[in-house]
Amino acid sequence: MDSFDFFRPPILTVTALSSYLRELLETDDVLRDVWVKGEISNFTQPRSGHLYFTLKDADAQIRAVMWKNSAMRLTFSPRDGQSVEVHGSMSFYPAAGQAQLYIDSMQPIGEGVLFQEFLRLKNKLETEGLFDQDRKRTLPRLPQHIGIITSASGAALQDILNTLNRRLPLARVTLAPSLVQGIEAPASLLKSLDSLNQIEDLDLILLARGGGSIEDLWAFNDENLARAIYNSHIPVISGVGHEIDFTIADFVADLRAPTPTAAAELATPITINDLYIALQTAQNILDDTINQAIATRSYQLELRNLDLRRLSPIQRVNNAIQTLDVLRDRLERTIQSHVQQLRVHLQHLDSRLETLSPIAVLKRGFAIVNDVQSGKLVSQAGQTSENQAVQVRFAEGKVPAVLNPSNQEKL
């Protein structure tokens, strides 16, 4: 057994083997400077900024790394499924035990030609003024009828319909189903745009497509489509691909939305909630106005009522009655005072009369004699006759008497 030891190759550690492999790969003339084409999968971009993914084709795959300083120079955002052409070098990554392609530059396949074409058309149309801001049509604030050009089966359509139904379910929608990728797509899009332009009351057109590769979106870079958008008499909002994708259709559209959902949002600046608020406000104004009108009239009525009360004939009658009372009172008092005066005067006369009264003389002891028959005063003895019936009146009472002339005395 020991005799074989001499012929046995040296035993390598894993590290030593890995180092050997690495050296082998890094010194190979082909592998040091290699162009590879393939499709990206398992793409990740951690916070470090380095890109990690697998390049694959139908039968094989290889791990690939692109360091941050190279990744920063990329002119596009790589994503899974994208076909790319890369340049770099092979090496071995001992920690994972795998050979890796270290990429220093990468571009989507076909981008070269397509991108040139894109730039050429963009410049041409821009020079012609198709992108001018001042010829962008004003978008309706509250579209009642919205046209949509997109694939009838795509997620973009569902996103748009859900968004519209959430924000403005009052709207009517007309879908012009269209091919959105492939060689027949531009003609299909044109036909849809033309059909929607025939609709009299259409307010707005959404031109939309979900995300995809630059080839997938290529139909939206069609020159005829661009001119048709320019000539559309209905305003067009584009929402093609993802936020990073720009197409000719986006430039010529009246408004470019980053995604189909965003296009539906931009199409409905006023939502049903805004309408509820506006309606509530209108109802309040309506109520306030009529309440105000009624209140004003109530107030005026109240004022007139006061006037009426002030001007009422009852008041005048009452005033007349009061005047009458005053006059009556004065009359009463005047008469009273006059009567009083007369009474005082009478008393005065009375007392004077008293002093002159014969009764007073009688009280001093004199008496008055009257002839009964004639009633005349008997003031002289010579006038008397025998047995003449007289009446003697004293201060208090009177006495009948018969005169006896034999006792007559001469006065």
Place this chain on the structure above:
Amino acid sequence: MTDTQPANYEAAFAALQEIISKLENSELSLEESLSLYEEGKKLSDQCAKLLEKAQLRVTTLGEGSQVISED
């Protein structure tokens, strides 16, 4: 005053706004004010009803129309 009901929300709301500005800006008799108010109230109720029952109506060219329900 007309008694015809506008068919869509925008027309109904526009009519409501017109009635409000008439109510606000004109010298009207109480009778006229009240009749405008009643008309406005009707339109406002109609608007509220239209908002409540609103559902996106989708017509597909070459096919027909359908109503989108919430998913």
